[in-house]
Amino acid sequence: MLVSPMANQLDSIFAALSDPTRRAVIARLGQGEAAVKTLAEPHDMALPSFLKHIDTLERAGLVRSRKDGRVRVCTLHPEALAVVETWIDQQKRLWEGRLDRLSALAEQIASDGKDIQ
Amino acid sequence: MLVSPMANQLDSIFAALSDPTRRAVIARLGQGEAAVKTLAEPHDMALPSFLKHIDTLERAGLVRSRKDGRVRVCTLHPEALAVVETWIDQQKRLWEGRLDRLSALAEQIASDGKDIQ
DNA sequence: GCTTTAGTTAGCCGAACGGCTATCTAAATC
DNA sequence: GATTTAGATAGCCGTTCGGCTAACTAAAGC
Numbered sequence: 001m002l003v004s005p006m007a008n009q010l011d012s013i014f015a016a017l018s019d020p021t022r023r024a025v026i027a028r029l030g031q032g033e034a035a036v037k038t039l040a041e042p043h044d045m046a047l048p049s050f051l052k053h054i055d056t057l058e059r060a061g062l063v064r065s066r067k068d069g070r071v072r073v074c075t076l077h078p079e080a081l082a083v084v085e086t087w088i089d090q091q092k093r094l095w096e097g098r099l100d101r102l103s104a105l106a107e108q109i110a111s112d113g114k115d116i117q
Numbered sequence: 118m119l120v121s122p123m124a125n126q127l128d129s130i131f132a133a134l135s136d137p138t139r140r141a142v143i144a145r146l147g148q149g150e151a152a153v154k155t156l157a158e159p160h161d162m163a164l165p166s167f168l169k170h171i172d173t174l175e176r177a178g179l180v181r182s183r184k185d186g187r188v189r190v191c192t193l194h195p196e197a198l199a200v201v202e203t204w205i206d207q208q209k210r211l212w213e214g215r216l217d218r219l220s221a222l223a224e225q226i227a228s229d230g231k232d233i234q
Numbered sequence: 235g236c237t238t239t240a241g242t243t244a245g246c247c248g249a250a251c252g253g254c255t256a257t258c259t260a261a262a263t264c
Numbered sequence: 265g266a267t268t269t270a271g272a273t274a275g276c277c278g279t280t281c282g283g284c285t286a287a288c289t290a291a292a293g294c
Binding site for chain 3: 035036037047048051067069070071072
Binding site: 018 | 131135136140143195207
């Protein structure tokens with residue numbers, strides 16, 4: 001069976017965002033691009049460990065990077081966050097649509113009640 | 118070092134949302150509460166496996182449940198999704214604030230250029 | 235050109251994840 | 265009261281995750 005590519009994208013984006021180190025990187029990149037070394041400094045962690053986080057963010061499409069000499073410069077790719085927003089908005093529409101139908105039902109019951117009384 | 122409780126909440130919420138089965142449960146619960154058995158049916162999976170997903174959703178605060186006889190009825194707790202929205206909004210503010218400062222800088226450079234020429 | 239620096243690659247380790255079966259409890263039903 | 269049903273609990277298993285060290289490459293800097 002084929003899995004929708006959207007599902008995989010949401011999987012990897014949500015998984016990437018579930019780690020505080022990676023969310024901190026995103027917050028930092030929101031203020032402008034930065035080298036891997038610079039990004040790594042606040043995090044008490046060996047560089048190879050930190051690189052795995054950067055790779056996870058890139059694979060999820062949240063971050064992109066280019067090579068500038070021996071320096072890898074990372075930039076935020078905010079469109080990936082928009083994918084999450086879209087999913088949440090869809091859920092809210094489901095939830096709110098349900099509430100609308102519930103209140104319509106309540107009104108109908110109320111007016112039925114009037115008819116009966 | 119103490120970790121902010123907020124970070125842990127975001128950790129578990131994002132982790133819970135990174136699985137397609139669990140996102141499907143959330144979408145289903147958006148249309149109204151349901152028993153575990155009902156929720157499990159569309160997912161080709163043994164019940165104990167499915168129960169772990171429900172537990173993950175509950176621990177993240179996305180779902181709540183009550184016991185009705187031998188039936189466990191689950192409801193969506195959408196406030197937890199709002200926590201995610203808030204985080205994304207904060208990131209957007211960072212990103213957009215940066216863009217504002219960039220364009221202000223660009224304007225300043227442009228007018229400096231005029232003065233020089 | 236030697237040294238430092240930034241990053242990469244490989245591989246190890248323990249914990250957590252996501253599935254399973256087997257078994258048990260307790261409510262509902264006949 | 266015997267049987268079915270909904271869920272809970274325990275424990276197994278392979279994979280992924282998040283950390284590490286060691287060793288390598290290649291660009292910069294002196």
